[in-house]
Amino acid sequence: MKNKIKVGILGATGAVGQRFVSLLNSHPWFEIGAVLASPRSAGKSYADAANWFGSEPLPKKTGGMIVSDAAEFVEVDFVFSGLDASVAGEIEEAWARRGIPVISNAGNFRMNPDVPLLVPEVNPDHVVLIDRQQYSEDGFIVTNPNCSTVGLVSALKPLHDAFGLEAIHVTTLQAVSGAGYPGVSSLDIMGNVVPFIGGEEEKIATEPLKLFGQLTQSGVDLLDIPISSQCNRVPVIDGHTLSISVRLKGNPDVEEVTDAFRSFESPLRALNLPSAPAEFIHVVEAESGPQPSRHVNLGDGMTVSVGRIKNCPNFGIRFVALVHNTIRGAAGGAILNAEYLVRKYYLGSGV
C-alpha cells in the first residue's frame, strides 16, 4: 500500500492498547495516527502515560506521540478500541456516530443484533450486519469476542463445519494478562488458582451461539445448544488453555475429529491478510499437548493450538485448546478483523 490507513487507538495505554501499539508498529497497511486514552493521560507523551510492560521496547515513534482524550475526535480513518467496558459503550458509539468506524475489543456491543461479532475464519459472512447499523453514513462498530470465546469457537469451527455441534462443555485456565493492567494482584495468583472470573462464564455461554449463528434476512439466528463453562485464573502470563468436551452429530471418532482439524481450510487463505496465520489451527502431536510456554506464539500468536484429542464417555470427544489471549484473543483478532474489512471494502476505501 502506498498510503497507509491512519488508525487511532482508543484505550491506548491499557493492556490491550499496548498490544495494539506493538502489533501495529510495522503493519504493512495501517499506521498509528493517534493514541487516545482517559483525560488523566491526555496531554502526556505516550511513553509517559503508558506503563509499558511489553517484552519488546516501546516503539520510539509511538512513544513520542501525545495522548489525546478518547472522548475528543481526531482525524483518522478508523479506530481500534481497547477501552474498558465501563466506558467503551458511550465512547465507541460517539465515534461511530461521528462517521468513524470502530473495530472494538470491548464487550459492550458484542451481542447487539446489528453488530458483527467477528472471527473472520469462523463467521466471515456476518460482516454484512454492518449494513444494518445506523450510527452515521460511514461509522459502524465491529467487535471480536471475549478472549476465551475466541479460542473456543476457533477450535470448534472445523468440527462444527464437518459434523455439527450439539453440546459444549468447557473448563478454562486463563492467563493474568486477560485481566488487563494492573489487573490481578500477585498476592492473589502466585502459586494459586482462582476458580472465578467475573462475567466470563456468561460470555462463553452466549457469544459462541452468535458466532455459530445462521445469517438470515433479519439478522443472525443464534445457535441453540447448551454450553457449560467454568473459568479459572492461573499463574500464566499469556495463553488461555481450554479443556473442551463436545457432542457432535454423527458421533465421529478421534481420528475423524483429528482429520477435521487438519483438513480445515481457512476462508481467509486467498485474501492474503497480513495478520492471518499460515495455520489457523495447529494440531500438537505431543502427548503433553498444547502449552502456553511452548505453543502460545505459534503463527505470531494468531494460531490456535489443539491437542490431546480423545474419547469422552460423556460427550464423545474431549480435547485441549490454547489461544494467545491478548493477540488472537484481543488486539491481534481486532487487527485481523480490520484487515478483513479492508478486503471487503468496508475500511480504507480511499486507499
Next chain:
Amino acid sequence: MKNKIKVGILGATGAVGQRFVSLLNSHPWFEIGAVLASPRSAGKSYADAANWFGSEPLPKKTGGMIVSDAAEFVEVDFVFSGLDASVAGEIEEAWARRGIPVISNAGNFRMNPDVPLLVPEVNPDHVVLIDRQQYSEDGFIVTNPNCSTVGLVSALKPLHDAFGLEAIHVTTLQAVSGAGYPGVSSLDIMGNVVPFIGGEEEKIATEPLKLFGQLTQSGVDLLDIPISSQCNRVPVIDGHTLSISVRLKGNPDVEEVTDAFRSFESPLRALNLPSAPAEFIHVVEAESGPQPSRHVNLGDGMTVSVGRIKNCPNFGIRFVALVHNTIRGAAGGAILNAEYLVRKYYLGSGV
C-alpha cells in the same frame, strides 16, 4: 495411649515419605520406629538421606534415625508406604507376607479386589475386604486413592448419598507436589500449564467406581457410571483444584446440593480419630470459591473444600472442589486409614 504403636515408613525420603514424617512427628497414637528407603539411602542418617523440603524444620528425632533398606524387615507394628509404584508392588507384598500390615499410598494394589481402597468417610465398610487377603496371618494391605480421586470422591460422597450419581465430568488443575521430588522441572511449569499427567486420567476414571461400589459377599461391585477426566498440571505447590460437573438422580437444584454438602455427617464423628477434621466438607461461601492458597490447609489439610455450586446445562450441577494432595490426598489420608483400622481392631490390637 500409653504405649504408642511403632510404625515404619517405606519410601521415607521421598515427597510422600517426608509428609509422613511431618504428620507423625507428634501423633498421639503412632511413633516412627523405622525409616526405610532404597539401598542408596540405607545406612545414612535420615537428615542426610532426605533432601528435606518441608516448610517446617525436620523433626530432630527422626533426622537422627538411620535409614534402613525397605527390602529388609525391621520390628514395627505396621508400615506406611510412600513407595514409588515402580517398586511398591514387590516390596509391599513382601511386608504383608511377613505378617506386617501395609497402609499404602502407592497405586499398585488399589484395584485389587481383595484390597480396600479406603477413604473412611466415603466407604468405611470396605475395610472388611482385609479378611479376604491371604498374605499371612497378620499381614495385609490397605490403600488410599490417587490424590485427585480423593478430592473427587470426598466432594461427591454427600451427593451420592443424598441423590445418587449418574455421570461425572472433571477437569483437574493439579499441584506440582503431586509429582513427587524432584518431580516437575521448573522449566516445564513456571508460568505454564501442562495438560497431561501420565496415568492420572485413567485412575480418576476407575478408582471412584470402586470407592462408590457396593460391598457384597464376593467383594465390591463397581459402580457403573461414566467418568470423564482431563488432567492439568499448574504452577501451584500444594492443592489440587477440580472443576466437577455431575448428573444426579432426581435432578436436584443448587440449593438442595448445597444443603447436601452442609448437612453431611461424617461417619467418623463418633470415633474420635486424631486426624479426622472437624469438617469433612467445607462449603466456601465466597464467590471466588476454594483456592489453594486460601483453603488448602483447612482442617490441617484434611478438609475438602467445595464452592461455586451452580447449574450446569449439560449435567445439572457444576462446582469446584479443592483437596490438599499430599495431606488428605496422600500421607494424611493413609494415616487416617490407619487410625480407622486401629478403632476397627485391625491394627495395634495389643495396645
Next chain:
Amino acid sequence: MKNKIKVGILGATGAVGQRFVSLLNSHPWFEIGAVLASPRSAGKSYADAANWFGSEPLPKKTGGMIVSDAAEFVEVDFVFSGLDASVAGEIEEAWARRGIPVISNAGNFRMNPDVPLLVPEVNPDHVVLIDRQQYSEDGFIVTNPNCSTVGLVSALKPLHDAFGLEAIHVTTLQAVSGAGYPGVSSLDIMGNVVPFIGGEEEKIATEPLKLFGQLTQSGVDLLDIPISSQCNRVPVIDGHTLSISVRLKGNPDVEEVTDAFRSFESPLRALNLPSAPAEFIHVVEAESGPQPSRHVNLGDGMTVSVGRIKNCPNFGIRFVALVHNTIRGAAGGAILNAEYLVRKYYLGSGV
C-alpha cells in the same frame, strides 16, 4: 491475664492490618476492641470491608466487627497502626494527642528523635525516648523499622555486640507482600525481578544508624558507618532474603562470626513475652542456606535465619539473612514491641 488489654487496629483492612488481626486472634494479653480504616470501609463489617487473603480463615469474631473511621476515636487501651504512610502521620499523631498510645508500623515517625525505633532484642534501652514525647499525658508513639531493616539489624546485632560494625553492604530480594495489597501486579513480577522499590534503599541506609545508635541524655546518637543497599522485588509471597557483607572491628573469621550468631542471648529471654521466639537468630547449617519457603516460618515468623557465612575479600564477612517481612518485619514486630512496653509499664498499667 484476667482482663485482656483492649487494642484498636488502625488500617485494619490492609495487608499489615490483616496480619495484626491474624496474630492477635488468640493473643494471651491483647484483644481486638476496634478495627479502624478509611471512611470508605467505615460502617461495613470487617468481613465485608477487608478482602481477606490469609491462608487461614478470617477469625469469626473479628469478621463480624463493624469497621470504624480511623480518624474518629474509640475506647481502647492503645492502638496498633498498619496505616499507609500517606495518612499515618496525621492520624497517628491525633491518637497520641488524644492520650492513646500508638504502636506503629508506618514509616512516618521512625527517624523522629523522640520516637523509639524499636526492635526489642536490638535496642531495648531506646524505649525511654517515650518520656521525651509531649503528645499528651498518656499518649505516645513507638515504631518498628522497615521490613528489610528489621532483618538486617537483627542479623547484625550479634556481630555489632561481639565485634562492632564498620561498614554494611546489602542486596535485598524482597517478597511481594511487602508492597501491601493489591500491591504488585502479577504482570510485573511473575517470572521477573524488579530491581527497584521506591524509598526502600533510603530507609535501609538510615534506619540502622538509629537502631544501633547510642542512647544519651539528649536522645540517640546515630551510628556513623557507611551503608549501601540495592533492593530487588522477587516473585516470593513472604520472606525477604538479604545478601549482606559486613566489615567488623578486629576482622573476625567465619568461625568467630558463626559463634557470635550462635551464642547471642536475647535480652528478652527473662521477660517471657508471648511473641518472642525461642531463637532470635537461627543459623541454617545447610549449604543451601536460609530460604523463604523453608525457613520463613521459624519461630512462628519471628525468628531471623542466617546462613552461608563466608569470607568476603571486600569486607571480611559475607552471609545471607532471611526475615518474615509481614510478621517479624511488620505486624509481629509491632506486637512484640507492645508486649515489651507492657513489661516496661508503658502499656496496660491497669491490668
Next chain:
Amino acid sequence: MKNKIKVGILGATGAVGQRFVSLLNSHPWFEIGAVLASPRSAGKSYADAANWFGSEPLPKKTGGMIVSDAAEFVEVDFVFSGLDASVAGEIEEAWARRGIPVISNAGNFRMNPDVPLLVPEVNPDHVVLIDRQQYSEDGFIVTNPNCSTVGLVSALKPLHDAFGLEAIHVTTLQAVSGAGYPGVSSLDIMGNVVPFIGGEEEKIATEPLKLFGQLTQSGVDLLDIPISSQCNRVPVIDGHTLSISVRLKGNPDVEEVTDAFRSFESPLRALNLPSAPAEFIHVVEAESGPQPSRHVNLGDGMTVSVGRIKNCPNFGIRFVALVHNTIRGAAGGAILNAEYLVRKYYLGSGV
C-alpha cells in the same frame, strides 16, 4: 557465504544444546551438520531424543536428524559444545586432538592458560592463545565464560577501559534455565529464593581476572583485584540480574560512569558479525531498571542491559546489569565467538 560452514553440536539435546539448535536454525554462515549427545540418545531422531522446550517449534530439518554419540567423530568443520562439565573435558579434548576446533560453553578449560576465555567485545586479543595449543594441527579449544561472568564482565568492560577496575562486589539473581534441564525442581524454586548455586561463586571470582588479564608473550597475566560474589537462584526462566558495586580508579561520578556505558564502542562494529548486537550495552533509563521480562531479549538476547547507576558509599558506584543467560551467556556467546574466529581466519578458512 556460498557454502555454509558445517558444524556439529556436542550435547545437542541439553538445554544449551537446544539453544544452539534454535540460534543456528537460520544462521547465515553456519549450518548444523551433526547433532551429538550421549550414547543413550544416539540413534534416535533429534526430535525424539530432545525434550524440546523452546517457545518456538523445533526446526523440522534438525528434528529429523539422527543423533550421534558425541564420543564418535563425524565430518564437520568445527563443533560447538554444550556438554555437561562432567564429560566435556575428555570429549572436547578428543575432538581437538582429532583436528576439529571446539567452541565450548563448558567450564572445563576456561582457566587453562592456553585456552582463550573469550567475549569478543571484552578481550578480542586473547584469541591468539589458540596458537599456543598443541592438540593437533587444526584442532583447538575456545571457551566462553560462565553465564553470570559474561554479564559481569560485559557490564564492567566500558568502566575498566574508561577508568580501571579496583574492586568488584556482586550479588546475582539467576534464572532457572542456567541449571539446564530438568535442572531445578519446581518444588525448590516456585515462590522461593535459593541463595546457593554450586561452584558459581568461585567461577565469578576467578574468570573475570582472566578476561580482564593482560596478554603477554607468555600468556595472560591475570588481573589482581578482589571480587566478592553471592549467588541466588530466583524463579525466573531466562535472565540473570546482577547487583554490582565497583571501585574505579579516579573515583568517577554517576554521570561519568553513565557516559562511559553510553560511549563504549564495540570492537566488533567493523566486523559485521551476524550475532553481534547493534548495542553491546543498553542503558535502561527507567527508574525501575533492567528487568528479565522487559529487557532480556534486547538485541535478540545478545545485548547486556544496565541501569540504576548510583553512588555507593562503600565502593563509589553501584548499578544493576541483566544478561540473557542462555543466549549471550551461553549458546549465543559461543556462536559469536565462532563468528569472530571466522573473521580472524581460525575457522572456515576454506570458505
